[in-house]
Amino acid sequence: MILIVDFGSQTCHLIGRRIRECGVAVTIVPPEDAFKQINKIQPDGIIFSGGPAFVHDNNSPTVNPKIFSLGIPILAICYGHQLTAHLLGGKVKPGKTKEYGPAVIEINGASKLFAHIIDNHFTVWMSHGDTVTVPPPGFTSPAQTKTAPVALMQNEAKKIYSIQFHPEVKHTKYGALILRNFLKEICHLPIKRTILNPRTFIQSAKDVIGNRDEAIIAVSGGVDSTVAAAILSRAIGNRLIPIYIDNGLMRYGNTETITQLFHTLLRIPLKIIDAKKMFLDALRGVTDPEMKRKIIGRLYIECFEKEAKRHTKAKFLIQGTIYSDVIESKGTKHADKIKSHHNVGGLPDSMNLTLYEPLRSLYKDEVRQLGIKLHLPKHVVMQQPFPGPGQAIRIIGEVTQERLMRQHHADRIVMEEMHRSGWYHKVFQSFPVLTDTKSTAVKGDGRFYGEVVALRVYGSIDIMTASWSRLPYTLLQTISSRIVNEVPGISRVVYDITTKPPATMEWE
Numbered sequence: 001m002i003l004i005v006d007f008g009s010q011t012c013h014l015i016g017r018r019i020r021e022c023g024v025a026v027t028i029v030p031p032e033d034a035f036k037q038i039n040k041i042q043p044d045g046i047i048f049s050g051g052p053a054f055v056h057d058n059n060s061p062t063v064n065p066k067i068f069s070l071g072i073p074i075l076a077i078c079y080g081h082q083l084t085a086h087l088l089g090g091k092v093k094p095g096k097t098k099e100y101g102p103a104v105i106e107i108n109g110a111s112k113l114f115a116h117i118i119d120n121h122f123t124v125w126m127s128h129g130d131t132v133t134v135p136p137p138g139f140t141s142p143a144q145t146k147t148a149p150v151a152l153m154q155n156e157a158k159k160i161y162s163i164q165f166h167p168e169v170k171h172t173k174y175g176a177l178i179l180r181n182f183l184k185e186i187c188h189l190p191i192k193r194t195i196l197n198p199r200t201f202i203q204s205a206k207d208v209i210g211n212r213d214e215a216i217i218a219v220s221g222g223v224d225s226t227v228a229a230a231i232l233s234r235a236i237g238n239r240l241i242p243i244y245i246d247n248g249l250m251r252y253g254n255t256e257t258i259t260q261l262f263h264t265l266l267r268i269p270l271k272i273i274d275a276k277k278m279f280l281d282a283l284r285g286v287t288d289p290e291m292k293r294k295i296i297g298r299l300y301i302e303c304f305e306k307e308a309k310r311h312t313k314a315k316f317l318i319q320g321t322i323y324s325d326v327i328e329s330k331g332t333k334h335a336d337k338i339k340s341h342h343n344v345g346g347l348p349d350s351m352n353l354t355l356y357e358p359l360r361s362l363y364k365d366e367v368r369q370l371g372i373k374l375h376l377p378k379h380v381v382m383q384q385p386f387p388g389p390g391q392a393i394r395i396i397g398e399v400t401q402e403r404l405m406r407q408h409h410a411d412r413i414v415m416e417e418m419h420r421s422g423w424y425h426k427v428f429q430s431f432p433v434l435t436d437t438k439s440t441a442v443k444g445d446g447r448f449y450g451e452v453v454a455l456r457v458y459g460s461i462d463i464m465t466a467s468w469s470r471l472p473y474t475l476l477q478t479i480s481s482r483i484v485n486e487v488p489g490i491s492r493v494v495y496d497i498t499t500k501p502p503a504t505m506e507w508e
Contacts, residue, residue: 001024001025001026001027001041001042001043001044002019002024002025002026002027002043002044002045002046002047002183002187003026003027003028003029003034003037003038003041003043003045003046003047004016004019004026004027004028004029004046004047004048004049005029005030005031005034005046005047005048005049005063005080006028006029006030006031006049006051007031007048007049007050007051007053007061007079007080007083008049008050008051008052008053008061008079009049009050009051009052009077009078009079010464011049011050011166011168011169011464011465012028012049012050012051013028013323013361014168014169014363014464015047015049015077015168015179016028017168017363017366018167018168018175018176018179019047019179019183020194021193021194022179022180022183022189022191022192022193022194023190023191023192023193023194024044024183024189024191027041027043030061031061031062031063032061034046034063034064034067035063035064035066035067038067038070038072043072044072044073044187044188044189045072045073045074045075045182045183045186045187045189046067046072046073046074046075047074047075047076047077047080047182048063048074048075048076048077048079048080048081048083048084049077049078049079049080050077050078050079050080050127050128050166051078051079051080052079053079054082054094054129054130055079055082055083055086055092055130056086056092056130062083062087063083063087065087065088068084068087068088068158068160069158071158071159072159073159073160073161073182073186073187074159074160074161074162075113075161075162075163075179075182075186076160076161076162076163077162077163077165077166077167077168078127078128078163078164078165078166079128080162081132081153081162081163081164082128082130082131082132082164084136084153084160084162085132085134085135085136085150085153085162088136088137088139089136089137090132090134090135090136090139090150090153091132091133091134092130092131092132092133093130093131093133094129094130094131100126100127100128100499100501100502101125101126101127101499101500101501101502102123102124102125102126102171102467102499103123103124103125103126103145103146103147103148103165104121104122104123104124104145104146105121105122105123105124105143105144105145105151105152105165106120106121106143106144106145107119107120107121107142107143108120108142108143108144109140109141109142109143110142111142111143111152111154111161112156112161112181112185112186113152113154113161113163113178113181113182113185113186114143114174114178114181115181115185116177116181117174117177117178119173119174122173122174123171123172123173124145124151124165124166124167124172124173124175125165125166125169125171125172125175125465126145126148126164126165126166127166127501127502128148128164131147131148131149131150131164132148132149132150132153132162132164133149133150134150135150135153136153136155138155138157138158139153139154139155139160139162140153140154140155141153141154142154145164145165148164150164151163151164151165152164159186161182161186163178166465167179169464169465170460170461170465171465171467196366196369196370196373197373198231198370198373198374201231201358201370202231202234202235203235204358205231205232205235205236205356205358206235206236208316208356209232209235209236209239209315209316209356212313213239213313213314213315213316214236214239214240214241214311214313214314214315214316215232215236215239215240215241215314215315215316215317215318215356216241216242216243216304216307216308216311216314216316216317216318216353217229217232217240217241217242217243217317217318217319218243218245218300218304218317218318218319218320219242219243219244219258219262219270219320220244220250220254220258220320220386220388221244221250221254221257221258221261222320222383222385222386223364223367223368223371223380223381223383223385224320224321224322224359224364224367224385225319225320226261226320226371226376226380226381227320227359227367227370227371227374227376227381228318228319228320228357228358228359229242229262229266229268229318229320230266230371230374230376231358231370231374232318232358233266233268234374238268239313240268240318241271241311241314242262242266242268242269242270242271243270243271243272243273243304243307244258244259244270244271244272244273245273245275245300245303245304246272246273246274246275246276247275247276247278247279247296247299247390248275248276248279248280248404249279249296249389249390249391249392249399249404250386250390250391251386251390251391251408251411251412251415252408252409252411252412255272258270259272261380265376265377265380271307273303273307275299275303278299279296279299279392280399280401280404282295282299283295283296283392283398283399284398284399284400285398286398286399287397287398289393289396289508292389292392292393292399292508293389293393296388296389296390296392297389304317308352308353314353315353315354316353316354316355316356317353317354317355317356318356318357318358319355319356319357320357320359321357321359321360322359322360322362322363322364322367323360323361323362323363324363324364324463324464325388326360363461363463363464364385364460364461364463365461368381368382382425384424384427384428384429384430384431385428385429385463387506391404391407391408391411393506393507393508394407394411394431394432394433394434394506394507394508395407395433395434395436396433396434396435396436396437396507396508397434397436402489403434406434406451406487406488406489406490407432407434409486409487410432410434410453410483410487410490411431411432413432413479413482413483413486413487414430414431414432414455414479414483415430417475417478417479417482418430418457421472421475421478423469423471423472423475426459426469427457427458427459427469428458428459428460428461428463428466429456429457429458429460429505430455430456430457430469431455431456431457432453432454432455432456432483432493433453433454433455433456433496433507434451434453435451435452435453435454435494435507436451437451437452438450438451438452438491439452439491439492440491441484441491441492448491449491450489450490450491450492451489451490451491452490452491452492452493452494453483453487453490453492453493453494454493454494454495454496454507455476455479455480455493455494455495455496456496456505456506456507457469457471457495457496458499458500458505460500460505463505464500465499465500465501466499466500466505467499468496468497468498468499471495476495479493480492480493
């Protein structure tokens with residue numbers, strides 16, 4: 001058993017996932033409960049997660065320093081690394097250069113964490129402001145990056161290992177091996193591979209819903225809600241009531257696509273609610289992206305609340321919420337809120353439905369794995385994700401009918417060219433953004449003052465980190481030319497080359 005102390009990192013749950021993938025059980029606790037829980041469950045190892053706080057801030061989360069004297073192996077990550085140095089007598093200072101994204105680590109000494117790694121230099125993923133400049137007494141520092149002089153510190157006698165980078169994310173080259181080394185070489189735990197089993201999710205749904213009640217499921221045609229619907233359809237059959245709210249903000253042609261999907265694949269009657277005018281009216285004059293999300297979330301609930309009254313046997317509302325939705329919506333006590341998600345946050349009491357989220361603990365790649373094992377078509381399972389609030393958050397500024405038409409047109413061009421070029425399945429997501437910024441162009445020998453479109457294309461595994469995609473110049477040129485020439489009111493196209501962190505996936 002590994003106990004993870006959650007200091008609010010966006011990737012804390014991802015650490016747990018990586019450990020469970022090695023066949024080792026995990027318990028995640030807040031720092032204020034850590035010492036009590038350690039004495040209670042006697043874990044084989046302890047991991048401190050990262051977090052958004054700074055160790056010198058008032059009320060920053062901390063742990064009882066006695067933890068370091070228990071003789072239990074400890075791996076501290078990011079904020080946990082800084083806190084370990086701070087509590088044990090090292091020095092932590094605000095970094096002269098903050099690191100968000102890739103960095104190259106240089107190894108100049110031995111460490112059990114780096115067992116079986118033959119490279120002396122490799123890429124790691126950073127996300128920090130503070131930096132450990134001097135390790136505590138009794139610690140050695142056999143690795144550093146250009147701006148982090150103590151990227152790794154260790155006290156092998158006390159079994160304490162502390163790193164500034166994030167091994168849990170896929171963009172750290174040997175991250176999975178480093179975590180396995182902690183489990184195997186330091187905690188002396190056996191390693192075995194675990195596999196997602198669809199039968200487990202189907203049986204869980206049966207146990208939750210029971211043999212009599214009906215369940216309403218919110219569907220969008222995307223990967224998450226489709227996989228959730230497939231699980232529930234196998235669990236309760238025709239007692240599942242799928243509802244699609246056509247808000248006009250989804251991709252062009254989405255209503256026809258989702259209708260075909262449920263008719264031919266899941267063979268469950270689909271209820272479609274035409275709410276395009278209602279959503280557009282509610283968004284009139286709204287420019288703040290967080291307010292857009294809240295308005296859309298509220299309207300979703302109102303639509304489902306109204307429809308639920310027509311289904312008196314329905315006792316549950318099913319949503320395809322996944323873990324990245326939860327953590328971005330401040331899923332843990334010490335986490336920062338990144339953005340609101342329309343499918344996170346509960347239901348009004350008047351709705352009288354119990355919320356059930358069968359995929360809540362999974363990441364996007366795990367949902368895809370589950371969809372494949374449920375024998376869903378590849379074009380459904382491997383489709384690029386689309387945000388719940390739809391095009392509203394890809395239109396910076398006010399959402400008008402005219403700008404929505406432009407966004408739909410630009411989005412269709414991007415999708416067509418990504419498919420035509422063979423790049424669609426090589427990236428995680430690709431989409432245009434109406435930036436609400438104007439620039440001068442020349443069209444037909446005349447001056448034209450139009451809106452700038454930003455193109456966002458990136459690769460990711462679990463949505464928690466991402467790198468911008470190096471598309472061929474010819475493809476970028478084709479997309480740019482088509483958008484500028486075919487979409488009214490557009491003057492130019494720019495390409496976003498920002499990683500996550502620091503950027504989020506979407507622009508808003």
